[in-house]
Amino acid sequence: MPKELIHLSHITKSYETAVILDDLDLHIRENEFMTLLGPSGCGKTTTLRLLGGFETPDAGQIFFDGTDITSLPPNERKLNTVFQKYALFTHMSIAENIAFGLKISKKSKTYIDDKIKYALKLVNLEGYEKRSVDSLSGGQQQRIAIARAIVNEPKVLLLDEPLGALDLKLRQDMQYELIRLKEELGITFVYVTHDQEEALTMSDTIVVMNQGYIQQIGTPEDIYNEPANAFVADFIGESNIIDGRMLQDRLVEFLGVQITCVDTGFGQNQPVDVVIRPEDVELSDPANGFMEGDVISTIFKGVHYEIEVHANGYDWLVHTTKMFPVGAHVGIHVIPFNIHIMNKPESNDEKAVESDV
Amino acid sequence: MVKKIGGRIYLGIIFLFLYLPILVLLILSFNNSKSRVAWGGFTAKWYVSMFQNDTIMDAFAMTLKITLTASILATIIGTLAAIGIQAMRRRGKAILIGATNIPLLNADIVTGISMMLLFVRFTKLGFSTVLIAHLTFDIPYVILNVLPKLNQASRSAYEAALDLGATPFYAFYKIVWPDIRPGVFSGFLMAITMSLDDFSITYFTKGPGVNTLSTMLYTELRKGIKPEMYALSALLFGIALALLLIMNYRSSKKNDINN
Amino acid sequence: MYKWKRQFLSGPYVVWIAGFIILPILTIFYYGITDSSGSFTLANIFAIAEPIHMKALLLSLKLALLCTAFCLILSYPLAMILNNLHLKQQSFVVFIFVLPMWMNFMLRILAWQLLLSNNGILNTILEGLGMPKLQLLNTPSAVVFGMVYDFLPFMILPIYNAMGRIQRDVVDAARDLGASELQVFLKIILPLTISGVISGIIMVFVPALTSFVISNLLGGGKVLLIGNVIEQEFMQNMDWNMGSGLSIVLMIFVVASMAFMNAHGSEEGGGAVW
Numbered sequence: 090m091p092k093e094l095i096h097l098s099h100i101t102k103s104y105e106t107a108v109i110l111d112d113l114d115l116h117i118r119e120n121e122f123m124t125l126l127g128p129s130g131c132g133k134t135t136t137l138r139l140l141g142g143f144e145t146p147d148a149g150q151i152f153f154d155g156t157d158i159t160s161l162p163p164n165e166r167k168l169n170t171v172f173q174k175y176a177l178f179t180h181m182s183i184a185e186n187i188a189f190g191l192k193i194s195k196k197s198k199t200y201i202d203d204k205i206k207y208a209l210k211l212v213n214l215e216g217y218e219k220r221s222v223d224s225l226s227g228g229q230q231q232r233i234a235i236a237r238a239i240v241n242e243p244k245v246l247l248l249d250e251p252l253g254a255l256d257l258k259l260r261q262d263m264q265y266e267l268i269r270l271k272e273e274l275g276i277t278f279v280y281v282t283h284d285q286e287e288a289l290t291m292s293d294t295i296v297v298m299n300q301g302y303i304q305q306i307g308t309p310e311d312i313y314n315e316p317a318n319a320f321v322a323d324f325i326g327e328s329n330i331i332d333g334r335m336l337q338d339r340l341v342e343f344l345g346v347q348i349t350c351v352d353t354g355f356g357q358n359q360p361v362d363v364v365i366r367p368e369d370v371e372l373s374d375p376a377n378g379f380m381e382g383d384v385i386s387t388i389f390k391g392v393h394y395e396i397e398v399h400a401n402g403y404d405w406l407v408h409t410t411k412m413f414p415v416g417a418h419v420g421i422h423v424i425p426f427n428i429h430i431m432n433k434p435e436s437n438d439e440k441a442v443e444s445d446v
Numbered sequence: 447m448v449k450k451i452g453g454r455i456y457l458g459i460i461f462l463f464l465y466l467p468i469l470v471l472l473i474l475s476f477n478n479s480k481s482r483v484a485w486g487g488f489t490a491k492w493y494v495s496m497f498q499n500d501t502i503m504d505a506f507a508m509t510l511k512i513t514l515t516a517s518i519l520a521t522i523i524g525t526l527a528a529i530g531i532q533a534m535r536r537r538g539k540a541i542l543i544g545a546t547n548i549p550l551l552n553a554d555i556v557t558g559i560s561m562m563l564l565f566v567r568f569t570k571l572g573f574s575t576v577l578i579a580h581l582t583f584d585i586p587y588v589i590l591n592v593l594p595k596l597n598q599a600s601r602s603a604y605e606a607a608l609d610l611g612a613t614p615f616y617a618f619y620k621i622v623w624p625d626i627r628p629g630v631f632s633g634f635l636m637a638i639t640m641s642l643d644d645f646s647i648t649y650f651t652k653g654p655g656v657n658t659l660s661t662m663l664y665t666e667l668r669k670g671i672k673p674e675m676y677a678l679s680a681l682l683f684g685i686a687l688a689l690l691l692i693m694n695y696r697s698s699k700k701n702d703i704n705n
Numbered sequence: 706m707y708k709w710k711r712q713f714l715s716g717p718y719v720v721w722i723a724g725f726i727i728l729p730i731l732t733i734f735y736y737g738i739t740d741s742s743g744s745f746t747l748a749n750i751f752a753i754a755e756p757i758h759m760k761a762l763l764l765s766l767k768l769a770l771l772c773t774a775f776c777l778i779l780s781y782p783l784a785m786i787l788n789n790l791h792l793k794q795q796s797f798v799v800f801i802f803v804l805p806m807w808m809n810f811m812l813r814i815l816a817w818q819l820l821l822s823n824n825g826i827l828n829t830i831l832e833g834l835g836m837p838k839l840q841l842l843n844t845p846s847a848v849v850f851g852m853v854y855d856f857l858p859f860m861i862l863p864i865y866n867a868m869g870r871i872q873r874d875v876v877d878a879a880r881d882l883g884a885s886e887l888q889v890f891l892k893i894i895l896p897l898t899i900s901g902v903i904s905g906i907i908m909v910f911v912p913a914l915t916s917f918v919i920s921n922l923l924g925g926g927k928v929l930l931i932g933n934v935i936e937q938e939f940m941q942n943m944d945w946n947m948g949s950g951l952s953i954v955l956m957i958f959v960v961a962s963m964a965f966m967n968a969h970g971s972e973e974g975g976g977a978v979w
Contacts, residue, residue: 143877163880170881176874180896189892190882234878241882453786460783461801463854467816468808470826474816483824523717530715542715545722548730551907553915553959555932556952559939560729563736563949582725585718614710643806645918650939663811664918671815679809686807690800 091119094244094277095140100149102135109135111301113149117245117279122271124280124288127298128324133281136298137247140279141170154244164193169238170247174254175230177222183209183233184218190241208236211270228259235270245277252287264290285325289313297321318431322364329370329405333363333430341430344401346380348423352430362431367408369427372398378420384413468683475676482671493681496674505662506678509642512573512658516580517637523581524588524637525630529622531589532596543593546586557583558650571653579651580641587640588633595629596622736949749950758934758951765931766958768845769913772852776860776909777902779853784864784898795869802858814851814922821847821923843925851919856912860905867901868894903966911959931955 095117102110110132117123125133138144139151142163151159158166169190178186184205191201209215212232222230231251238246248267252260268291271278282288288295289309297304297312297320305317316322319330333343335355341348343363355361375381382400394412398405400421413419475493479486496502531542549557558579565575599622607617645660652661663675740746752758787798805813820826821841828838841847871894879889917932924930931951938948 141877141881143880163877164883164885166881168881170878172874172878174872174874176872176878178875178879178893189879189884193883193888237878237882453789456782457786460779460857464802464805464857466820467813467854468805470816470819471808471812482819483822523721527715527718530712530718533711534715538712542719542722545726548726551911551959551963553911553932553955555915555917555935556733556956556959557729559935559948559952560733561725562939563945564725564729564732567732578725582721585721589718639803639806643810645810659809660811663809663815667922671812675809675812679812683808687804690804694797694800 096152124292131298132301169243175234350428364429475680492677509658513641520584528592554646558647584637587636591633592629595626599625737953772913780860847923859908863901867898
């Protein structure tokens with residue numbers, strides 16, 4: 090495992106009365122593509138601004154390569170940022186924008202010229218040196234913002250929702266570009282987004298945040314397949330989240346039926362959340378399911394049908410490749426492995442989480 | 447921290463610089479002595495006697511008449527002009543905006559004199575020539591306040607309204623007007639401010655017998671300033687302050703609600 | 706079709722421009738290049754070379770430059786301080802600076818006359834501090850002082866507006882790329898506010914160059930500016946041709962200073978300021 094590069098240690102930050110981050114602890118490793126994912130106001134952008142040096146924490150420390158950089162101003166940090174709205178210098182040409190950091194650090198003219206050429210090639214905008222910022226499209230401006238940051242050879246690139254202002258197609262193209270860039274540069278990316286698909290596509294590690302707390306840290310697969318709580322499950326993709334009761338190990342009761350599952354260690358007769366992904370719900374003949382219901386809507390989504398089934402007082406969301414017409418009487422089945430049992434929120438932190446869901 | 451305190455002190459000095467003369471005038475308006483340098487005790491009598499002074503009241507009435515007529519007419523002509531200018535092609539737009547800048551950038555004295563030279567060829571100087579002159583420098587303020595709002599206003603919303611069957615007038619009233627109303631309003635306020643504060647242009651375009659507060663003061667300088675003038679100006683200033691504060695308060699409240 | 710109709714809305718204004726902006730300027734040009742009998746002459750324009758006129762013009766230029774310089778020096782830091790307050794209501798700043806205009810301009814200048822006079826408050830304070838009295842009133846300095854007082858808002862507001870348009874992200878980006886606070890100022894803030902500075906300079910320099918009331922009130926007739934000369938030609942000497950000729954000269958200076966500033970501005974705004 091690559092060595093740790095950044096450690097955010099017990100960070101607390103509040104604005105006026107609102108607590109943005111509460112005792113946040115986060116480790117970032119060398120060469121990692123880490124994504125901070127969460128809804129707006131979850132503290133992800135504040136975390137990034139703390140890393141960039143634009144904010145100082147109320148309490149806690151930030152370590153970079155073992156050194157405390159908590160109070161170091163942004164211009165002395167070996168990180169560079171790509172801003173959400175690009176923040177290009179409109180009074181300078183593209184070349185001058187890219188050269189900004191290099192000129193500040195007094196690099197030679199030939200070095201700077203080479204670097205500009207290299208960076209423009211890297212972001213597929215060769216020959217744009219003389220162009221003005223205003224003449225570029227949003228996607229091109231974002232590439233220049235990235236080029237401007239990476240020519241300084243930062244050890245870490247911070248990206249604050251860099252694709253947020255782009256349209257869907259461009260966003261998908263840029264996702265692959267970013268992955269390619271990261272591989273060519275071999276540096277750490279810390280990426281902030283509220284778009285779960287972006288996070289799942291690009292990241293090595295995803296940090297799901299809500300209301301100033303980290304909800305879960307893990308690989309995209311972990312986060313998607315084994316969400317730590319109902320918030321993560323709901324935020325990452327769609328889920329059926331149903332109130333249930335854990336009767337004993339490997340036996341859960343919900344919506345009036347008792348089902349076998351694989352989870353253990355919840356104790357007996359404990360209230361829990363039962364989380365089931367829509368694509369894990371199987372529809373069949375009424376006789377073959379563990380409960381019966383009626384199809385109330387069917388929408389064709391291209392890859393699959395999105396079907397809603399009303400069964401035992403709950404509207405199930407189902408993704409399936411088989412068509413079921415509205416009004417069809419169907420059976421619902423889920424294999425035990427795909428039934429995820431989660432503790433009901435107990436601590437205050439988790440309650441806050443629930444109120445947001 | 448030191449920087450912050452230094453900044454506050456600097457702000458304080460500049461505000462003192464801007465408002466010290468106003469403070470002096472306020473004090474003088476309550477001074478029970480015709481002398482400008484000695485304090486003769488507190489009195490409010492100038493606030494009463496100013497209403498009995500015909501010269502002052504005539505000038506005051508003339509000032510109000512010119513300011514209000516000019517700014518209302520300027521707001522109407524200017525708003526219409528801005529809408530027309532915005533619909534124009536690049537060339538026409540550039541020419542009209544260029545012409546609009548002339549009265550703003552040209553020297554007041556030259557503007558005043560050149561209009562006087564034109565007016566005396568055709569008519570006698572008087573109320574109407576002053577009004578025309580005021581309109582000429584008021585309209586550009588309205589246009590320059592309305593035009594940016596028009597440019598921000600959503601063109602597609604206006605077209606959507608037309609598409610939904612609205613007449614151009616109805617679509618304008620329902621869609622464009624709410625967007626540009628703040629600009630029209632601040633243009634109107636600027637026009638009032640500029641008309642009220644103008645001396646040079648009024649001075650050259652007014653005929654004998656027509657006097658605003660400014661021109662009356664200028665011609666009576668040698669006779670000395672009547673204390674009633676301090677009282678009247680202080681009163682006007684107080685009313686303006688109150689009105690502007692109320693509007694500011696209301697608009698900030700509106701902003702809070704919107705946020 | 707409706708677009709064509711919309712353009713007609715500016716019809717009244719187009720007529721207005723022709724009648725009351727263009728025509729008056731043509732009229733003043735006509736008077737400027739004719740004599741009292743109506744025949745062509747350039748004597749009125751060349752009259753600027755007469756020593757008394759030349760002296761007034763040079764003094765006007767000097768005082769206007771001083772006034773502009775002081776306004777700029779006072780306004781730039783002020784705009785920065787105001788900007789750093791991060792007021793939610795930017796219009797409040799405009800309000801503060803426009804409000805004094807609602808007190809009659811002439812009276813405000815007269816108040817300064819009182820403050821600056823030999824028995825005025827400033828000299829009383831100086832006396833109280835044991836310092837010698839200063840002859841403030843009726844000097845060119847008093848005129849510059851009054852001009853700075855009157856025109857300061859026209860310098861502050863455009864600079865403040867330009868500063869408010871700079872997004873925090875842009876400053877953050879410069880810091881992020883290694884710029885110190887001084888470098889941020891020199892390479893980002895200054896170039897991005899230069900357009901505001903230029904319009905401020907024009908809006909202060911032109912009225913200062915052409916003012917005649919402030920010099921009358923605070924100069925006590927001892928400070929003769931080109932504006933005073935022109936006023937006297939019209940109001941006392943009744944020599945409209947001479948007055949118009951001198952006005953044309955004044956207009957040439959106004960246009961030249963604007964052209965100079967604009968040319969300078971577009972060059973700086975172009976981005977080659979490294």
